[in-house]
Amino acid sequence: MTKTRLEAFSDGMFAIILTILVLELHVPELESSSFEAFRIAMLQLAPKFFAFLFSFFIIAIFWINHHAIIHHIHKVDTKLLWLNIGLLFFSSLFPFITAFIGDYMMNPFVVALYPLNMALSSVMINALWKYAYVDTDLAPNTLTDEEKRQHIKRDNMALVINLAAAALAFVWVPITLAQIVIMPFAFVVPELLAKKGK
Numbered sequence: 001m002t003k004t005r006l007e008a009f010s011d012g013m014f015a016i017i018l019t020i021l022v023l024e025l026h027v028p029e030l031e032s033s034s035f036e037a038f039r040i041a042m043l044q045l046a047p048k049f050f051a052f053l054f055s056f057f058i059i060a061i062f063w064i065n066h067h068a069i070i071h072h073i074h075k076v077d078t079k080l081l082w083l084n085i086g087l088l089f090f091s092s093l094f095p096f097i098t099a100f101i102g103d104y105m106m107n108p109f110v111v112a113l114y115p116l117n118m119a120l121s122s123v124m125i126n127a128l129w130k131y132a133y134v135d136t137d138l139a140p141n142t143l144t145d146e147e148k149r150q151h152i153k154r155d156n157m158a159l160v161i162n163l164a165a166a167a168l169a170f171v172w173v174p175i176t177l178a179q180i181v182i183m184p185f186a187f188v189v190p191e192l193l194a195k196k197g198k
Contacts, residue, residue, distance in 0.1 A: 006076055006084060007067075013088045014063045017095060018056065024099040025052055048102030054181060055098040061184060062091055062121060069129050073139045080138060083131055087124035093117050111176050112169035118180075119162035126155040158183070 025048060028041035066087065073080075097113045104110040132139040134148055143151070161183055169176040 003070065003073055003076055006081065007070055010066060010070070010084060010088065011063075014059065014066075014091070017059055017092050020092075020095040021052060021055055021059070021098060024095060024102070025049060047105050048099070051098045051102040051105075055094050058118070058184060059091060059094055062087070062125060065125055066128075069125070069132060069139075073132050075138055077136075077138065080128070080131060083124060083128045087121060087128060090117055090121040090124055094121075105177070106173050108169040108173050108176075111173050112166040114180055115162040115165035115169075115176065119159050119166070122155065122158055122162065126152075126159075 025045070028045050030037045030041055094117065097110075097117055100110050101114060130152070133141060133143065161179070165176045165179040165183070168179065
């Protein structure tokens with residue numbers, strides 16, 4: 001498989017994942033044409049809508065990071081393809097888990113699935129990056145040893161936080177929900193500010 005086919009296949013999969021995600025938002029039934037009926041329906045839909053909104057953002061982050069990794073790769077091999085498939089597999093679970101949480105937002109077993117899947121997705125995309133940029137010559141190896149160490153350290157930190165969030169769901173669910181929402185911003189915003197400062 002060429003790099004172009006890998007990109008096309010992956011982009012298509014991410015597009016399908018986002019499409020399935022929005023299909024979980026079902027049109028509510030209104031008991032009447034009054035504002036009160038509309039308000040009640042919107043309140044009932046709110047958990048699913050916010051779960052959808054957040055998952056859309058999470059999947060977008062994975063897609064952007066995937067694009068950044070693949071963009072500089074100049075050739076692919078079988079292991080890279082399987083690592084990419086692994087990432088797409090765990091990413092494809094987000095619509096199901098999102099719908100599950102939308103229905104059972106205070107169930108610790110259900111909520112714990114989200115950070116656990118984030119952890120597994122992160123493991124796969126980090127393995128994809130490391131294999132292409134550190135372990136092989138599939139991409140230009142222009143990073144310094146310190147930059148590689150910092151990247152791996154940040155990846156390991158994200159993994160630990162996600163696993164801790166999954167465990168904390170069994171202590172108090174709101175802690176995990178808050179951690180799920182905050183963590184992407186804690187990693188994405190500093191990276192964007194660092195790039196802007198260069």
